[in-house]
Amino acid sequence: MTERIALFIDGANVYAAAKRLGWNFDHRKILEHFGSYGTLHNAFYYTAVPPQVDDKQKRFIDALTYMGYTVRTRPLRESTDEHGDTHRRASLDIEIVTDLLTTEGRFDTAILLTGDGDFERPVEVLRARGKRVVVASIPEMTSYELRNAADEYVDLGSIREQVERPGYRLPSEQRGADSRPFYVTAPLTEADER
Numbered sequence: 001m002t003e004r005i006a007l008f009i010d011g012a013n014v015y016a017a018a019k020r021l022g023w024n025f026d027h028r029k030i031l032e033h034f035g036s037y038g039t040l041h042n043a044f045y046y047t048a049v050p051p052q053v054d055d056k057q058k059r060f061i062d063a064l065t066y067m068g069y070t071v072r073t074r075p076l077r078e079s080t081d082e083h084g085d086t087h088r089r090a091s092l093d094i095e096i097v098t099d100l101l102t103t104e105g106r107f108d109t110a111i112l113l114t115g116d117g118d119f120e121r122p123v124e125v126l127r128a129r130g131k132r133v134v135v136a137s138i139p140e141m142t143s144y145e146l147r148n149a150a151d152e153y154v155d156l157g158s159i160r161e162q163v164e165r166p167g168y169r170l171p172s173e174q175r176g177a178d179s180r181p182f183y184v185t186a187p188l189t190e191a192d193e194r
Helices: 011-021 027-035 055-067 093-102 117-128 144-149 156-163 171-175
Strands: 004-010 039-049 070-075 077-080 086-089 109-113 132-137 152-155
Touching (some): 004 011, 004 027, 011 039, 011 156, 027 039, 027 055, 027 156, 039 055, 055 070, 093 109, 093 117, 109 117, 152 156
Parallel strands (some): 109 132, 132 152
Antiparallel strands (some): 077 086
């Protein structure tokens, strides 16, 4: 029997990994690469969106949907800290955990593209229920606890040939260093509330 695969992509985390690596991911190739682990049954992509979604952002979400992803979005929230700095963020952790646990009957292996340590406990729960969990990210952005909880770890840098979108510049490179792409959230610090 072929292993049933489900893919869960933390869009902000994958974008941050792409910035660190200096190249971008082709989301269709990601589907193909990780789908080759068995038969792909589900593919979820989680991303934050600003209150006013422009045409470019809508096209990105539509393209992901057309590729076969179920796209989950949350609005970005802006807050200003005591220093007057504005931060934009939207946590999609609850959506990811909800989908991991409510769709577990449809997969044998969950592939989680994130390095966020907040997923350690849900990964442990899935493994206790007999599921195999693969975590894929880059080492410098992957918590030790999450990597330790998973059955397998994939360094996204090591599969560049299979998942890169060649010749494509990251949106932040196209618009200048000060602007942030719509699907990126600011990194949370320990002082931030979730």
